[in-house]
Amino acid sequence: MGRTSFLFVTQYHVSRATGGAEQQCWLLATEFARRGYDVHYASEMNRLPHPNLVEGVELHGLPEDPPWWTGNRLPLRQLMDKLRPDVVYNKVFNIYAGHAMLEAPPHAATVWAAAASGDGLVWRYLAEAWTIHPPVGFLKRLPEVLYTRFVALKGVRKASLVLAQHRAQQEQFRRIGIESVILRNSHPPVGQTEVQTHEGTPTVLWVGSMKRWKRPELFIELARRCEDLPATFLMIGKIWDMHYRAPIEKTGLEVKNFRYGGFVPVREVQKYFCEAHVFISTSVSEGFPNTFVHAWARGVPVVSLDVDPDNLLEEHGLGVKVSSLDRMEAEVRSLVADPERRRTIGTRARSFAIREFDLEANVDRLEGLLADRGVKLRAE
Numbered sequence: 001m002g003r004t005s006f007l008f009v010t011q012y013h014v015s016r017a018t019g020g021a022e023q024q025c026w027l028l029a030t031e032f033a034r035r036g037y038d039v040h041y042a043s044e045m046n047r048l049p050h051p052n053l054v055e056g057v058e059l060h061g062l063p064e065d066p067p068w069w070t071g072n073r074l075p076l077r078q079l080m081d082k083l084r085p086d087v088v089y090n091k092v093f094n095i096y097a098g099h100a101m102l103e104a105p106p107h108a109a110t111v112w113a114a115a116a117s118g119d120g121l122v123w124r125y126l127a128e129a130w131t132i133h134p135p136v137g138f139l140k141r142l143p144e145v146l147y148t149r150f151v152a153l154k155g156v157r158k159a160s161l162v163l164a165q166h167r168a169q170q171e172q173f174r175r176i177g178i179e180s181v182i183l184r185n186s187h188p189p190v191g192q193t194e195v196q197t198h199e200g201t202p203t204v205l206w207v208g209s210m211k212r213w214k215r216p217e218l219f220i221e222l223a224r225r226c227e228d229l230p231a232t233f234l235m236i237g238k239i240w241d242m243h244y245r246a247p248i249e250k251t252g253l254e255v256k257n258f259r260y261g262g263f264v265p266v267r268e269v270q271k272y273f274c275e276a277h278v279f280i281s282t283s284v285s286e287g288f289p290n291t292f293v294h295a296w297a298r299g300v301p302v303v304s305l306d307v308d309p310d311n312l313l314e315e316h317g318l319g320v321k322v323s324s325l326d327r328m329e330a331e332v333r334s335l336v337a338d339p340e341r342r343r344t345i346g347t348r349a350r351s352f353a354i355r356e357f358d359l360e361a362n363v364d365r366l367e368g369l370l371a372d373r374g375v376k377l378r379a380e
Helices: 020-034 073-083 095-102 122-132 135-158 167-175 216-225 242-254 270-275 290-297 309-316 325-337 339-356 359-372
Strands: 005-009 038-044 057-062 087-091 109-113 161-164 203-207 232-236 258-260 278-281 302-305 319-322
Touching (some): 020 087, 020 359, 122 135, 161 167, 216 232, 270 290
Parallel strands (some): 005 038, 005 087, 038 057, 302 319
């Protein structure tokens, strides 16, 4: 018999992605390929590299920017018919979640993994979207959002295996009749040379898309408040909401220790975590932030406003959760002034990251979950 085949389906390949979900899919895909499985990756990509085998994963291009009401369903169905994968995997709650689960061959095990906090919950997603998008834009996109999310939910309900990021998310799924297993985000091993020693001038880092629910304006305000500190406040991310451009440019001119690094591709953002001494989160909500894992793996404390999945920051001492900008400022001032405190928290965080988010250990567990669902795993 041939090797077990895997098909990972996302809207974007990691080379085009601006978020961490595609990066997580790619990490898993490359690890399964390293183990000798037959691994394929389908995403919107009009120009495939030649050859289209990257890190052992065969890439398949779907037409870019399809009509939202089709979402490449037919091309994906044709690819499924051709490949006949044994396992189909998708992450992120959009139309591709629905199509991946619904178009999979009858014999295939289907895996859907949650990313954002509102994944799987159509009405909660709408409520959050209303608060972060201009009303006219929200109403204009309402038919698309409703249709694509209900298709996604239909697919999720059909999945053989649903993966949640934390206990609260697992309970959310249970309330709508979906059973799930917690499998946290993965991170490849980080060498000792990439671990922060907490020497030198501190860098306070913020990474994310410039969208309202990420609240980048709070980091800008934090930098202004801390202009007197001997530290660099570095902001990285693509400006999606253009009303942030002027404040960022103005702060860059007026605040001597603030720097905006612009958009950095997902695969290149790691180097900034290697330079960071403190990582800042200002999001309204998150599924499980990949940025936290990136920071912890490199021994960097996290200071988060409101978000703390499974209370990991507080229970395990991996940083600090705060409930106000005043409190965040106080914690940042303390951490900038105390390298030994940063080092102690960072050492604890790195040990936790190795234990909880190791890529190989997570793939071991995923293999076990698939075997429990009848998948015959065969590699080279």
